[in-house]
Amino acid sequence: FQGIKEGIGNSQYSGRVTIGTSGSSGNYQMTDTSRGGHKTYNLNGGSSGTGTLFTDADDVWGNGTTSDKATAGVDAAYGAQLTWDYYKNVHGRTGIRGDGQGAYSRVHYGNAYVNAFWSDDCFCMTYGDGQNNAKPLTSIDVAAHEMTHGVTAATANLTYSGESGGLNEATSDIMAAAVEFWANNPSDPGDYLVGEKIDINGNGTPLRYMDKPSKDGRSKDAWYSGLGGIDVHYSSGPANHWFYLASEGSGPKDINGVHYDSPTSDGQPVTGIGRDNAAKIWFKALTQRMQSNTNYTGARDATLWAAGELFGVGSETYNNVANAWAAINVGS
Numbered sequence: 001f002q003g004i005k006e007g008i009g010n011s012q013y014s015g016r017v018t019i020g021t022s023g024s025s026g027n028y029q030m031t032d033t034s035r036g037g038h039k040t041y042n043l044n045g046g047s048s049g050t051g052t053l054f055t056d057a058d059d060v061w062g063n064g065t066t067s068d069k070a071t072a073g074v075d076a077a078y079g080a081q082l083t084w085d086y087y088k089n090v091h092g093r094t095g096i097r098g099d100g101q102g103a104y105s106r107v108h109y110g111n112a113y114v115n116a117f118w119s120d121d122c123f124c125m126t127y128g129d130g131q132n133n134a135k136p137l138t139s140i141d142v143a144a145h146e147m148t149h150g151v152t153a154a155t156a157n158l159t160y161s162g163e164s165g166g167l168n169e170a171t172s173d174i175m176a177a178a179v180e181f182w183a184n185n186p187s188d189p190g191d192y193l194v195g196e197k198i199d200i201n202g203n204g205t206p207l208r209y210m211d212k213p214s215k216d217g218r219s220k221d222a223w224y225s226g227l228g229g230i231d232v233h234y235s236s237g238p239a240n241h242w243f244y245l246a247s248e249g250s251g252p253k254d255i256n257g258v259h260y261d262s263p264t265s266d267g268q269p270v271t272g273i274g275r276d277n278a279a280k281i282w283f284k285a286l287t288q289r290m291q292s293n294t295n296y297t298g299a300r301d302a303t304l305w306a307a308g309e310l311f312g313v314g315s316e317t318y319n320n321v322a323n324a325w326a327a328i329n330v331g332s
């Protein structure tokens with residue numbers, strides 16, 4: 001019997017998982033036939049082309065460490081699979097473009113490369129191996145972040161500079177958090193941190209914090225007139241903060257063993273609407289209202305429109321969404 005398979009993957013960050021594969025005994029491929037044909041390739045240190053498709057004789061992939069090149073492939077394939085399933089099951093979107101077509105992933109890009117990226121040109125995600133080639137940037141949240149750049153490009157197409165660039169970055173962080181919570185993987189439970197698994201700072205701290213973005217030393221907690229002039233990975237801060245506040249509300253809170261304490265710029269408390277509602281509102285706003293030049297004020301308008309459509313104008317949820325914007329100094 002040849003066809004759609006469920007392989008076993010020993011990942012680096014997410015424990016033992018199942019991944020969609022194809023083939024038959026003695027000759028399996030890391031091709032996820034049930035999710036648009038998504039393929040995972042081994043660049044093996046290269047920086048162009050696709051390298052080689054991961055293959056395996058027994059459909060058991062990776063050993064949970066970097067000593068097996070397939071391990072990073074497992075994490076990347078698993079992240080892409082979760083993100084596919086999240087968009088399909090939660091938002092009714094099948095594939096990045098909504099057309100059922102899978103993208104592809106490339107791992108082991110370059111040497112000790114400490115980044116990952118989406119490219120619209122190849123319609124693919126690429127992952128470096130991190131410092132000392134020891135921490136591939138293939139955690140669930142990073143994969144979901146990169147894949148979401150594809151969704152943004154296919155929808156609002158937020159220009160990657162100025163305030164729209166910050167909103168583009170925030171969209172990737174927001175959906176990454178949503179995917180991670182939705183996945184509910186015991187080895188990598190959901191949080192409002194970005195990149196907590198890949199130890200990018202070498203001291204165990206995450207790359208970004210959504211409850212209080214300024215904890216990274218560079219991101220902004222609230223909108224200000226110069227926001228559009230800073231790097232998009234820092235001007236994302238206020239929108240990430242909006243998502244945290246809209247989801248969970250202000251004040252101290254512990255979720256899955258992580259402590260959060262989210263301040264508001266206006267000093268007024270915010271009541272959360274729950275992250276599922278906040279994610280639905282953001283997705284609807286992104287795909288139906290935001291455009292390439294949408295700024296923070298436009299994002300507020302778009303989410304309030306979405307909240308009105310989903311929950312009613314002037315509903316409690318609608319008002320809480322507005323309060324979360326006021327808490328990051330957008331609107332009042």
Ligand code: ASN
Nearest residue numbers: 115116117118145146149
């Ligand atoms: N990993 C980064 C990102 O997705 C790459 C970049 O700066 N574009 O934002």
Ligand code: ZN
Nearest residue numbers: 145149169172
């Ligand atoms: Zn990004």
